[in-house]
Amino acid sequence: MFIKVLGAAAGGGYPQWNCNHPNSRLARSKTSKALPRTQSSIAISLDKYKWYILNASPDLRQQLWDNPELMPSPEDPLRYSPIMGVILTNADVDHTAGLINLRESQKFNLYATKRVLDVIGKNSIFNVLNPKFVKRMPIELDNVFNLHDTEDTFSGISIKPFAVPGKVALWLEDESKGKNFGSVEEDTIALEINSATKKFFYIPACASIPDWLLTKLDNSELVFFDGTLWQDDEMIKQNVGIKTGKRMGHISMSGEEGSINILNKINIKRRIFIHINTTNPSLLEDSKEREIANKNGWEISYDTMEISL
Amino acid sequence: MFIKVLGAAAGGGYPQWNCNHPNSRLARSKTSKALPRTQSSIAISLDKYKWYILNASPDLRQQLWDNPELMPSPEDPLRYSPIMGVILTNADVDHTAGLINLRESQKFNLYATKRVLDVIGKNSIFNVLNPKFVKRMPIELDNVFNLHDTEDTFSGISIKPFAVPGKVALWLEDESKGKNFGSVEEDTIALEINSATKKFFYIPACASIPDWLLTKLDNSELVFFDGTLWQDDEMIKQNVGIKTGKRMGHISMSGEEGSINILNKINIKRRIFIHINTTNPSLLEDSKEREIANKNGWEISYDTMEISL
Numbered sequence: 001m002f003i004k005v006l007g008a009a010a011g012g013g014y015p016q017w018n019c020n021h022p023n024s025r026l027a028r029s030k031t032s033k034a035l036p037r038t039q040s041s042i043a044i045s046l047d048k049y050k051w052y053i054l055n056a057s058p059d060l061r062q063q064l065w066d067n068p069e070l071m072p073s074p075e076d077p078l079r080y081s082p083i084m085g086v087i088l089t090n091a092d093v094d095h096t097a098g099l100i101n102l103r104e105s106q107k108f109n110l111y112a113t114k115r116v117l118d119v120i121g122k123n124s125i126f127n128v129l130n131p132k133f134v135k136r137m138p139i140e141l142d143n144v145f146n147l148h149d150t151e152d153t154f155s156g157i158s159i160k161p162f163a164v165p166g167k168v169a170l171w172l173e174d175e176s177k178g179k180n181f182g183s184v185e186e187d188t189i190a191l192e193i194n195s196a197t198k199k200f201f202y203i204p205a206c207a208s209i210p211d212w213l214l215t216k217l218d219n220s221e222l223v224f225f226d227g228t229l230w231q232d233d234e235m236i237k238q239n240v241g242i243k244t245g246k247r248m249g250h251i252s253m254s255g256e257e258g259s260i261n262i263l264n265k266i267n268i269k270r271r272i273f274i275h276i277n278t279t280n281p282s283l284l285e286d287s288k289e290r291e292i293a294n295k296n297g298w299e300i301s302y303d304t305m306e307i308s309l
Numbered sequence: 310m311f312i313k314v315l316g317a318a319a320g321g322g323y324p325q326w327n328c329n330h331p332n333s334r335l336a337r338s339k340t341s342k343a344l345p346r347t348q349s350s351i352a353i354s355l356d357k358y359k360w361y362i363l364n365a366s367p368d369l370r371q372q373l374w375d376n377p378e379l380m381p382s383p384e385d386p387l388r389y390s391p392i393m394g395v396i397l398t399n400a401d402v403d404h405t406a407g408l409i410n411l412r413e414s415q416k417f418n419l420y421a422t423k424r425v426l427d428v429i430g431k432n433s434i435f436n437v438l439n440p441k442f443v444k445r446m447p448i449e450l451d452n453v454f455n456l457h458d459t460e461d462t463f464s465g466i467s468i469k470p471f472a473v474p475g476k477v478a479l480w481l482e483d484e485s486k487g488k489n490f491g492s493v494e495e496d497t498i499a500l501e502i503n504s505a506t507k508k509f510f511y512i513p514a515c516a517s518i519p520d521w522l523l524t525k526l527d528n529s530e531l532v533f534f535d536g537t538l539w540q541d542d543e544m545i546k547q548n549v550g551i552k553t554g555k556r557m558g559h560i561s562m563s564g565e566e567g568s569i570n571i572l573n574k575i576n577i578k579r580r581i582f583i584h585i586n587t588t589n590p591s592l593l594e595d596s597k598e599r600e601i602a603n604k605n606g607w608e609i610s611y612d613t614m615e616i617s618l
Binding site: 015021036080125 | 329345
């Protein structure tokens with residue numbers, strides 16, 4: 001299985017458009033110590049010809065440009081895309097808005113929970129995805145589904161979506177007043193991706209790591225995990241936000257209750273942080289936080305990172 | 310007045326994600342004869358510190374990265390953007406979707422006709438623009454409005470929107486069945502941009518050039534004009550589409566009824582094509598069509614092009 005990181009940053013990307021945090025300033029100075037990153041998304045393939053995208057970030061057009069294998073090759077037809085399908089883990093703008101780039105009556109399969117597909121359906125901006133060409137395939141928690149190509153042939157990849165602790169997308173909060181954020185199970189899903197011989201996990205958002213999740217991830221070959229924040233209150237401390245990680249549905253990397261420490265309890269061959277926020281010091285190549293993450297076996301993902309399983 | 314071209318291409322950009330037209334292939338080969346272009350948008354400013362954006366393309370985040378003057382400077386506050394306002398000429402995805410990049414509770418003014426603001430309002434994805442921070446300012450055809458900064462101070466720039474021959478946004482067609490496309494006057498607007506001493510026109514879509522428009526544009530210093538297609542039927546002839554330019558609301562550059570010939574009748578000091586489609590041969594630096602356009606006094610815009618009036 002081949003994996004390409006299309007974008008490694010959290011919502012808004014790194015740097016964010018209106019952020020003047022020292023990390024953002026460093027990225028804008030174009031030092032090699034602070035690589036800019038687009039919004040989180042990965043592409044998967046068994047053959048490097050047919051690709052499936054996990055989450056469609058607003059930066060998708062730029063991400064395709066940066067990853068030529070996702071654009072037509074000279075020998076392809078006049079209208080063609082190697083993108084056979086898109087799988088959404090929630091309805092967040094940074095995971096869905098990129099769909100509007102995939103227009104022009106091109107076939108592909110769109111996999112998401114009914115709740116997420118409903119949100120897409122209610123926003124007429126997504127009408128650019130012509131239903132004659134784009135099949136909307138509802139998926140269900142804990143039910144394995146097979147990825148098919150645009151000729152309806154099984155790709156060899158199947159996915160099991162499962163709920164992880166989280167919260168609803170920020171732009172839907174108004175509609176969910178009175179409910180507890182994160183109370184709807186379908187709102188934040190993680191993906192277990194399987195080929196005949198390989199398996200990995202994609203978990204770009206996760207508010208906490210209960211024991212059942214530890215058991216599930218134990219002895220796995222590869223886990224992409226929520227790397228939004230280093231410290232739960234770093235956005236507040238640094239005066240760039242008013243919310244804690246917990247409030248936003250993201251566990252922090254550091255601390256006794258952080259992901260590094262908790263996931264140290266289990267065996268994972270390769271562990272990679274993704275969905276990294278501008279404020280996270282582990283973004284910087286020479287930070288002590290990067291060193292701590294690395295020493296604990298973690299990689300910090302970056303755009304165009306390639307992995308072969 | 311300072312103008313920066315943020316994006317010079319038509320919807321989908323150049324190359325388009327699923328287009329394998331020879332022009333797109335050339336752009337992907339990264340030859341200097343075929344510069345890639347993002348989706349059409351320009352930024353205007355009187356002082357190079359406070360900027361206003363005409364149309365918010367889906368590529369806006371990349372466009373800000375490519376134009377550092379539109380990002381915070383080191384001396385700016387922790388949360389800041391030099392973008393004081395966005396003006397929309399219609400509800401097309403390639404003119405509106407970029408708004409979702411301007412989130413995170415940052416003040417700016419959004420100017421559009423009531424009809425366009427209604428579409429934005431009905432799409433919950435745009436709820437990321439917090440109404441506490443983003444003022445939605447309805448504008449009216451033929452009524453001059455002043456651009457204000459986020460402190461509500463007059464910028465020195467005022468704009469007169471006016472209807473030009475066009476059609477409704479493709480993704481709204483279902484809702485307008487039974488009406489003739491282009492029958493709603495507000496759907497395609499052009500902008501006359503004025504400072505105390507300078508004036509120019511921004512017309513990224515226009516289906517034909519009636520006499521009144523010729524009169525209006527005569528003796529102007531600068532006109533950005535719809536450069537979608539070279540020939541009305543080029544997308545059909547080249548097997549990449551089924552619609553004529555006229556059907557899509559775009560006059561062609563060439564031909565007796567084309568924009569080059571018709572606008573040759575009047576005096577315009579500087580004439581620049583923008584909103585250029587992948588199939589347009591004038592995109593190529595060494596094409597005979599580029600030569601014809603240039604000989605007739607036209608420039609083909611490109612991303613990061615700078616103009617000072």
